[in-house]
Amino acid sequence: MVQTVRQQVLEIIAEQAVVPVSEIESDATPASLGLDSLGLVEAVFAIEETFDVEVPFNASAAEMDGFDNSSIAAIVLGVEALVSARARPAG
């Protein structure tokens, strides 16, 4: 069975946060999962490696700048957009 982008992103975040995927509520944020900035940096790296995309995430900028990481739902949406942009032929 092919995993959706959403499932894979949640698994990556769950691994970094050391929580089961089933415990990630729909309104979860990186902070509510106990994910610190270094954990978030590692999760973004894993997302980039998994999907072969560039995530414009900067740990030193505000959480809405560049790449919205204010919630897990926002991260999933952001990665889905990056993956679909990559899938589209260039030009």
Added chain:
Amino acid sequence: MTRRVVITGQGTVNALGRNVAETLAAMREGNAGIGPLEFRDVERLKVRIGAQIKAYDPAAHFTPKERALYDRFTQFALLAAHEAIAQSGLNFADETGRRTGVVIGTAGGGLGTQDDNFRAVYQDGKNRVHPFVVPRLMHNAAASHISMVHRLLGPCYAVATACASSNHAMGQAFHLVRGGGADVMIAGGAESMLNFGGIKAWEGLRVMSQTGCRPFSLGRDGMVQGEGAAVFVFEEYQHARARGADILAELAGFAMTSDAADIVMPSVDGAARAMAGALSDARLNRDEIGYINAHGTGTRANDSTECRAVARVFGDHAARLMISSTKSMHGHLIGGTGAVELLAVVMALREGVIAPTIGFQAPDPECPLDVVPNTARAARMTAALSNAFAFGGLNAVLALKSV
């Protein structure tokens, strides 16, 4: 009787200038040394800005035999040491040479040499490297070459504590002179990480700005790296007096602490304890401090944490003192940064000119201090601090007094 330690020479090469005079002129003007990076494979990086020393020709300063032995960070250290020692007027031919040592801070050592030679063996498939790779890349290369060139026979070593390396190095040198282990110490820091491997590693941490260094400002988005060196001559006060040396400032106190908490996130407590410790060591009251040269990296985490630590240590006086980050101009020299920043502290004490925090756009409520935005300021004071807070949770703060 307690031995006092004074500064009798200073030298530098960095993106703002090839010597102290050029560097201080740029700081007074609020000039930025930050621009597009130029080196092999820069197009494979996302971060392409830095405070790079441009149009630098090693052949103008060193013989072919010296160039074969000197990594770029060693070259910068030697140039800075030469300027500092020349200003001090010291002659090391006599007993003074036996009583003089060197401590140089660096985080990456000969990182350019490593980058070039890893590329040669891994990417280019070469099976032979130059015989001097090891003596070029070792962290103590700069300190050792300074000791050899100037025949300095006392304690000589390198200190590596990431972004606090040069403050730790200068603090150790201060302790050696104050404690009697040496009469003169050549101390400072040098760094040259502006190469593909160096920046690629930092890029991974996602704390580097792609737009500019704006410490304490709303809308700041990270640090910008610089390169270069600054080196000082620290001398026992009576030794300097006896020979009629021009005393630039007194190094009055030093403290170092460890957060023992997180490998990259700074802590208010560790930073505050280091500042309070430096004040206590220097026997200074907090209201005597007119200026703090901030660590001020331009990251979200450092700048707000540093401001909270200053507020905790200085209380009401925090609102009256000035604090600026000159990294906005010369970039973050990592292991060399505290040394270049000490130049701004000496300028504040000697000349009454406070170097600004440039790139400042708007106040951040999390950084509610007088950060001397964008324009240098004239102000007289008798004491100042210089902060350095490193990855690894290592804090090192120097306290200086005017003489």
